[in-house]
Amino acid sequence: MEFLQQNWYWAALAAASGSWLLVDLARGRGGNGQLSPVEATMLINREDAVVIDVRDQGEYAQGHIPNARHIPAGDLERRGGELDKWKHHPLILCCATGTRSTSAATQLRKAGFEKVYNLRGGMMEWQKAGQPVSRKRK
Known part of the structure; x- marks a missing residue:
């Protein structure tokens, strides 16, 4: 937990990047x-x-x-x-x-x-x- 508090910006970047990938995957392969x-x-x-x-x-x-x-x-x-x-x-x-x-x-x-x-x-x-x-x- 201490690591996340000290490196919150990296955690936020990783979460945003992961979200972007999921959105792109859903858009590209979402059954459409x-x-x-x-x-x-x-x-x-x-x-x-x-x-x-x-x-x-x-x-x-x-x-x-x-x-x-x-x-x-x-x-x-x-x-x-x-x-x-x-x-x-x-x-x-x-x-x-x-x-x-x-x-x-x-x-x-x-x-x-x-x-x-x-x-x-x-x-x-x-x-x-x-x-x-x-x-x-x-």
Whole structure:
């Protein structure tokens, strides 16, 4: 107890740091299906997750995650049947910043897809993390 009284500032710093980590962990993994670029890569490699890029054609052509399937967010309802074969596979949705893909992920969950994740921060975070980008069509 004497140690804490003499070093209260270090204890406070440790408590604040621990709290920050817990908040970040809860925000990132709290059941909301958000994945960091590294977590997405691990899911692709370990569980053969399928990446669905929901950006428009021009954005997709500028660069996308290798092997990503392109289904623009506006076409998702009409083309959702193309995804039925992956209904029980992990799906990772991405867009430019993570906003459109969050809505698309919600739409797919409502359609009965079991393992739907959103790439937190979208292609912006993917590229910032130094992950590979492809310009090939899929």
